[in-house]
Amino acid sequence: MLRFILNNDDIGTALPPGMLLLDFIRYHQHLPGTKIGCNEGDCGACTVLIGELQNWAMHYRSFTSCLTPLGNVRGKHVVTIEGINLPGSLTAVQYAMQECAATQCGFCTPGFVMSLTGFCLSHQAPTLTNAIAAIDGNICRCTGYKSIERAAARVAEILQPRNGTTPAQYAAGAQILPDYFVQIPARLRTLHSTLESADDVKAQPIGGGTDLYVQQHDALGKKALRFLYDQPALKGIRQEGNKCILGGATTVSDLLASPLLQAYFPYLNNYLKKVSSTQIRNMATIAGNFINASPIGDFSIFFLALDATLVLSDGRKERELPLRHLFKGYKQLNKSGDEYITRIWFNLPSQHTLFNFEKVSKRTHLDIASVNTAISITMQYDIINDIRISAGGVGPVPQLLKETARFMTGKLLTESLIREASFLLQTEVTPISDARGTEDYKRLLLAQLFKAHFITLFPQLETAILIR
Known part of the structure; x- marks a missing residue:
């Protein structure tokens, strides 16, 4: 029995946990204020609030219910438009x-x-x-x-x-x-004491579901699923020595709220506001972005530049795999079907290391990239000591531009080096024409974003780069 609180009511249901929350709200609870719009998490008409206890305090976030399985609201407080109404007046x-x-x-x-x-x-x-x-x-x-x-x-x-x-x-x-919200924390504590384990290690793993439910809306509603989104072992962001370790179920919003990441990536807010929307950032997991294997996955590009390593588990044993070795071909992964990501780790940048992320899409926000790219560069005075450049939308997989990085390593950073490297990187990519742009457009866009990295990180070079 799956239990949670819906508005002011205690809910217990034996319906499939893979059912979408939107369908449960409208067709089983007959609450029509939550609208059906795009069914892809884009329009926000189905937005609900989901509250959960974290360190004995309530934390609410907005979710698109059209992509939220019932299994991900177990033990939580779900709020629809009907649940915020006041008696006799507007809020x-x-x-x-x-x-x-x-x-x-x-x-x-x-x-x-x-x-x-x-x-x-x-x-x-x-x-x-x-x-x-x-x-x-x-x-x-x-x-x-x-x-x-x-x-x-x-x-x-x-x-x-x-x-x-x-x-x-x-x-x-x-x-x-309404006043009943003040009593929700105590009610959830009582509810948690009665919750049964719902872990099925043989079932298909699922995290936030923000991509899978777009592609497999009907099929997932009937499948046996293993819900990883709320597993404590897959949560959290912590530092161990020089390593930053992220749980596989860490969400984009968790990244934004992390003091550790804010300290090492001071422009993190600027990068991540280009990624999806508030509702999706609240739901989408980092591991899910990797496993989706999209050639334009924003966090695949982000963490490739950081040379991140994945920890994969099949439920019995774990193994480490560099992220750069995960993608074998278009939507093909170097993992077995029963493996899932438990952790991601990378070495935190030193004081001599600079990082930048760039993305261009048809819309500034709430859109997938035409081309995205990230760079991590370590300087020793004016010499490039180490550099990693990742790019998406210019090949069948998210990729590191290894030859360009090798060419730049050990050289004096000048506008002529950047110009030469911008020509070399074109030999490493194989973009295709599609709905997000022609091949020529994507090549030009990558070249411009490559220059944008250096204009952002080394503003003293801006004039020289722009006039060439």
Whole structure:
């Protein structure tokens, strides 16, 4: 029996845990406020909040329910638009949307309201920038974005007096949420004491499901699945000596929230805001991005440049495999069907090492890359001591540009070296023309992004690079 709390109700269901949360909400609980839109996690019409106990405190995040299996909400608090309603009045978020005329046809409105309510339950600073970022995974088909931004600004203003009050307590007192939210932590503690183990080592492993459910929507609902998303052993980001170790189920949002990664990668927020949307970042796991084996997987490119190593397990034994050896061909992996990633580790950059990530897509946000690339470069004075350059969208697999790196290693960093290397890297890639651009466009884009790495990391070279 799968147990969780849905709004203010205790739920116990024997339905298949691979069933989508969206289907359960609409067709089994008859809560139609959560809309069916794209069924691919892009539009945000199906947004719900999912809260869980972490160190005995509640943490809520927005999820797209169209990609969330029931098995991933076990022991959690699921909140739909119906679950935030107040008796006899609008919530502060709903009122802000109404007063700012931020709803037109109304189809997308529940998703926007849930995302902004999730922002109210987060620990983020109550700024307009953060409020707008919270709705980066919601699409308004009527293009009423300016009025929605004004509503987001009003929500941020409502949160200004919060100070040290916990988000749920403040939200309940500020007419953002009903009072029952304050009791949820105690109810989840009681629920956790009754939960049964659901681990089936013979079943197909699944993490966040953000890619698999797009491709195998119906089939996964009937399969036996092993849910890795919440396994404690697969969570966490920690430092051991010079190593950074990530659990395989670490999400993109976990990366963003990590003080360790923020310290070593000060521009991490700039890199990751180009990756998907808030809802998907809350769900998608790093290991899943690797195993998806997409030629344009953002984190495959990111961690290739860091020379990351994977720890794979088949449930009996573990083995280590450098990420650069994982991809054998298009969607082909150097792993058995029953292996999954338990950990990822890489050596933290030294004070002489610089890192940068670049991505270009048709849309700035919420889109897959046409071309993406990352670089890690260690300097000894003006000499390149070590360099790794990764690129995606220019071949059948995410790849390291080994010959270009070998050519640059040990040389004085000059604009002429960068120019020569930008020609050499073209011999290492084999892009094809597709919906994301022609072969020529992708080659030009890679060359420009390669130069962008050096303009960003070595601004004194910008003028010389640009005029050539």
